[in-house]
Amino acid sequence: MNPLQRAAPVDVEALIARRPMGLSLEAPFYTDEAIYDLDLARIFGRHWLFCATEAQIPEPGDYVTMDVGPYSVILVRDEGGSIRAHHNVCRHRGxxxxxxxxxxxxxxxxxxxxxxxxxDGTLIFAESQPPTFEMEAYGLRPVSVRTMAGLVFVHLGERPPDDFAEMAAVLESYLAPYDLRNTKVARQEEVVQEGNWKLVLENNRECRYNEASHPDLATSYFPVFGYSENDISPQLRPVFERYLVAAERLEAARAAAGFPRDERREIDTRVTGFHISHHPLDGEGSSFGPHAEPLCTRLLGSIGQPAFGDLSLKFQPNAWFHFLSDHAVLFRMLPAGPTRSVLQTTWLVHRDAVEGVDYDPEALTRSWRITNAQDTALIAKAQDGVENPAYEPGPYSLVEDDIEACIRWYVDRLTATGEDVGAAVAQYAAGL
Structure with a gap:
């Protein structure tokens, strides 16, 4: 659509002002093109984004590209082994x-x-330039990049939030035992999800993997997230008792390994929001195989026993991760339009694990490939619903507090700078 032909801009400041806590957002937040542009500028343009893992670029010259709205980024390992990020735009004619x-x-x-x-971005050849041409002035424009325990993050703007080091200091003690730098990519897949990026994020933050929505994951996860003992129904009581036993086993395993035990839930209390938690798994307690059975015989890092549960990390605004004893699953979500998102899933195994011997790639990826397909269908239904004129914001349940925190973070970050949000939306809507 021609930007000059867009409908009149919505009053986003009024939408924010009248949103009560505990309710989903009004429809324009999931459908309006000007708000989508504002999201690109104020959320994806001003916050650290998960881009890739060091395992994806193990050797000098290895690179990946990442597209975020109008931006494209090159992530590359340079000749000295350092990781660099550049805007994917030639300094000649763009x-x-x-x-x-x-x-x-x-x-x-x-x-x-x-x-x-x-x-490293240095320009070394530019044909037919005058003698006064300064090569050093025309290197690729750099993008801010940081690494954390093998995960690589980029920031598209000029002034990155200054809390990355503080966040990394907290999280690296959890992630270091998995030694992600000594892993390799077993498989990577992308799926287009027909839904606004916030619907994708909300669906992930829900974390109620039940038999109705995700039967394959239900064999590994206990369906009791967010429940206290007083909330457990008679039907769930046997499952809850089994969960308590598994939680005790995981606690003993963490104590023996000297592994951090505290959950850190800072989704909406910092600029670079995150939530890390460690959950026991059902059955054998190891991985995402049937009944939580292991999927790779070669364990990661210093994780010394298969039954080590699921270390879950959620990162605002575009990523979530699952770290198991035998592999890791990494999710990167990026907006691709007001009503479309792209989800990339990466499976990592130990660098020395041998395909067909230590792991079967089809079995390794089965549960999350199925779950991604189920989520894609659910997100499309949610998008269809918020586009319906009859849609009204509805209340989150008592076990959906992570969604509320996620949306509260989003609203706070839209307005954090004190700039006039309504004027910004009008400017984007006018195509200026």
């Missing part, structure tokens, strides 16, 4: 430099006029 999602290069060469850059 052509996109790398088009593949991943690959390996000796140098980064623009396909249009062959301007050539080292992997």
């Amino acid at each position: 052509a996109r430099v790398l088009w593949d999602e991943c690959g390996s290069v000796a140098n980064i060469v623009c396909p249009y006029h062959q301007w050539t850059y080292r992997t």
Whole structure:
């Protein structure tokens, strides 16, 4: 749609002001193109985004690209082994430099006029320039990049939030035992989800994996998240008793390994929001195989026993992770339009694990491939619902407090700078 032909901008400040806690957002937050543009600018343009893992770019010259709205980023390991991030825009006449999602290069060469850059972004070839041309002034524009225990994050703006180091100091003690830098990608898949990115995030933050919605995961997870003992029905009582036994086993395993035990829930209390928690699994307590059976015989890092539950990390605004004793599953979600998102799922195993011997890639990925398909259908139904003129915001349940915290973070971050939100929306809607 031509930006000048858009409908009159919505009054986002009024929408925010009248939103009571505990209710879902009004429809324009999930459908309006100007609010989507505002989300790109104020959420995805001003916060740290999970991009990739170090395991995806293990050697010098290895790269991945990531597209976020109008932005494209190159994440590359340079000749010295450091990780760099660059805007994927040639400094000559603006052509996109790398088009593949991943690959390996000796140098980064623009396909249009062959301007050539080292992997650290330095310009080393620009044909037919005058003697006064300063090569050093025309390197690829850098993107802020940080690593944390093998996970790589980028920031698209000029002033990244200054709390990344504080967050990393908390989380690295949880993640270090899994030694993600010594893993490899067993499989990676992308799926387009026909829903606004906030609906995708809400669906993930719900975390009620029950037999009706996710029967494959139900064999591993206990369906008691968010419940206190007083909330347990007679039907759930046997499951809850089994959960208590599994929780005691996990606590003993963590104590023996010197593993952190505290849950850290800081979804809406900091700029770089996160939530890390450690859950026991049902059955064998190990992984996402049938009845929580292991899926890879080679364990990660220093995790010394298979039955080590699921370490779950949720990261605002675009990622969530599951770390098991035998593999890790990483999810990266990015907006692709007001009503469309792209979910990338990456499965990591130990670097020395041998496909077909230590793990079967089909079995390794089965439960989450099925779950992603189920979630894709659920998100499409949710998007269809919020586009219905009859839609009104509804109340979150008592066990959906993570969704409320997630949305509260989102609303707070939209208004955090004190800038006029309504004027910004009007500007985007006018295409200025």
